[in-house]
Amino acid sequence: MCLGIPGQIQAISDAAHHLAIVDINGLRRPVNISCIVDGDQALEEYVGAWVLVHVGFALNRLDPEEAAATLALLDQLDLAEGTADAIR
Amino acid sequence: MQYVDEFRDPQRARALLQAIDRLASQIHQDRPGPLKIMEICGGHTHTIFKFGLERLLPATVELVHGPGCPVCIMPRGRMDDAIALAQQPSVILASFGDAMRVPGRRLTLLEARAQGADIRLVYSPLDALSLAQAHPDRRVVFLALGFETTAPGTALTLLQAQDQGIGNFFILSNHVLVLPALEALLSNPDLHLDGFIGPGHVSVVTGTQSYQVIPGRYGKPMVISGFEPLDILQSVWMVLKQLAEGRCQVENQYSRLVQSQGNQIAQQAMAAVFERRHSFEWRGLGAIPASGLKLQSSLAAYDAEVQFDLPGNLVADHRACACGDILRGVKKPWDCRVFGTACTPETPLGACMVSSEGACAAYYRYGRLAQITSDP
Ligand code: SF4
Numbered sequence: 494m495c496l497g498i499p500g501q502i503q504a505i506s507d508a509a510h511h512l513a514i515v516d517i518n519g520l521r522r523p524v525n526i527s528c529i530v531d532g533d534q535a536l537e538e539y540v541g542a543w544v545l546v547h548v549g550f551a552l553n554r555l556d557p558e559e560a561a562a563t564l565a566l567l568d569q570l571d572l573a574e575g576t577a578d579a580i581r
Numbered sequence: 582m583q584y585v586d587e588f589r590d591p592q593r594a595r596a597l598l599q600a601i602d603r604l605a606s607q608i609h610q611d612r613p614g615p616l617k618i619m620e621i622c623g624g625h626t627h628t629i630f631k632f633g634l635e636r637l638l639p640a641t642v643e644l645v646h647g648p649g650c651p652v653c654i655m656p657r658g659r660m661d662d663a664i665a666l667a668q669q670p671s672v673i674l675a676s677f678g679d680a681m682r683v684p685g686r687r688l689t690l691l692e693a694r695a696q697g698a699d700i701r702l703v704y705s706p707l708d709a710l711s712l713a714q715a716h717p718d719r720r721v722v723f724l725a726l727g728f729e730t731t732a733p734g735t736a737l738t739l740l741q742a743q744d745q746g747i748g749n750f751f752i753l754s755n756h757v758l759v760l761p762a763l764e765a766l767l768s769n770p771d772l773h774l775d776g777f778i779g780p781g782h783v784s785v786v787t788g789t790q791s792y793q794v795i796p797g798r799y800g801k802p803m804v805i806s807g808f809e810p811l812d813i814l815q816s817v818w819m820v821l822k823q824l825a826e827g828r829c830q831v832e833n834q835y836s837r838l839v840q841s842q843g844n845q846i847a848q849q850a851m852a853a854v855f856e857r858r859h860s861f862e863w864r865g866l867g868a869i870p871a872s873g874l875k876l877q878s879s880l881a882a883y884d885a886e887v888q889f890d891l892p893g894n895l896v897a898d899h900r901a902c903a904c905g906d907i908l909r910g911v912k913k914p915w916d917c918r919v920f921g922t923a924c925t926p927e928t929p930l931g932a933c934m935v936s937s938e939g940a941c942a943a944y945y946r947y948g949r950l951a952q953i954t955s956d957p
Contacts, residue, residue, distance in 0.1 A: 499583070499585065525707060550705070553785045557837075559836040
């Protein structure tokens with residue numbers, strides 16, 4: 494319940510109640526997107542966005558540029574010396 | 582899956598582990614014991630065990646598992662209240678699955694259901710509201726629990742019930758806040774921690790600014806972290822870097838989701854619905870001032886604590902349980918004498934064994950039944 498999961502908005506199912514269908518790891522779930530709705534944007538524009546879902550509510554959008562920046566930073570660490578037996 | 586797999590990349594993990602190793606041995610030189618870093622969230626504890634991160638870290642770095650599992654900290658008396666409610670014939674109690682095994686004084690919700698109480702599992706508070714609409718002749722009570730990650734959902738659901746004039750929907754609020762619990766921990770002189778891995782998803786809602794008191798007042802570095810293995814390793818590295826460079830700040834590793842101001846809409850919904858309790862009892866930690874949320878008095882019509890007669894007893898934790906010391910990082914699960922014997926995930930005695938996010942349950946599930954002495 495307390496573990497948030499990323500999912501991708503597939504469609505808007507009930508605009509009046511801010512309900513969207515979100516694909517979470519292959520499961521399509523109804524998710525309330527009130528917390529990420531910015532009054533100026535049409536709801537349809539959210540289709541395709543990645544969001545973090547907790548107990549049926551989207552708490553924020555995932556920022557692809559920031560995600561890429563985090564990974565790029567990690568790539569700057571010295572990879573050449575990698576010997577530890579890491580994550581499988 | 583996107584935003585998941587790339588943060589589990591073994592090659593990047595190897596590079597990070599080496600960087601951690603180098604920094605840790607540099608800082609560790611003039612210290613008697615390992616560097617202790619507490620991860621606050623149960624979700625972090627879960628990842629650490631699932632991926633065996635503890636065993637990959639050098640012996641100079643020790644992870645201490647914090648109080649951030651909202652299911653684990655539900656005190657026995659509050660569970661008794663929920664069970665008493667569920668046993669009323671007019672009531673349907675809607676609960677997250679995680680809460681079903683949390684022991685009250687005599688029963689769990691699962692056992693109460695086997696005895697005939699009408700208890701339904703829900704995935705979202707909105708499912709509980711749908712139950713109320715589908716059963717207008719019954720009174721539907723949502724057993725609300727969780728930190729700032731789930732409280733906005735409860736608040737938005739209640740506002741929707743009010744909007745739609747649904748009169749048979751009630752909330753039993755057990756929502757709690759992270760920062761008061763952390764401050765309670767930090768005020769304990771027994772606690773010896775060098776830094777914190779901060780709550781990533783709670784921070785999506787609260788923002789990072791509210792944690793400034795951790796470096797400010799208590800002098801501990803904090804890195805807000807995501808939940809994948811690379812996130813956690815990077816956060817450990819960032820805490821060590823602060824220690825090595827003599828800095829003490831709140832830093833944000835989870836920038837793909839967390840902004841400094843947090844989510845304003847979620848914050849506003851919480852502010853419209855909840856107010857802080859004078860004090861809330863945490864299983865394992867005792868009463869913590871201003872750490873719990875209840876419904877505002879203007880919403881009393883939806884408040885199960887007002888609308889129903891509840892026993893409201895304070896029930897002390899089990900005698901043998903060492904959860905308090907485990908949550909403070911003073912003891913490890915194997916130091917508890919009932920760990921893995923009288924207390925298992927099937928028959929939990931204490932809070933930390935209740936949910937898969939609790940430290941004792943994680944140690945049990947991933948086979949850490951005794952201290953491993955052959956660690957690097
Ligand atoms: S093993 Fe059980 S009783 Fe012992 S500290 Fe952990 S949860 Fe408490």
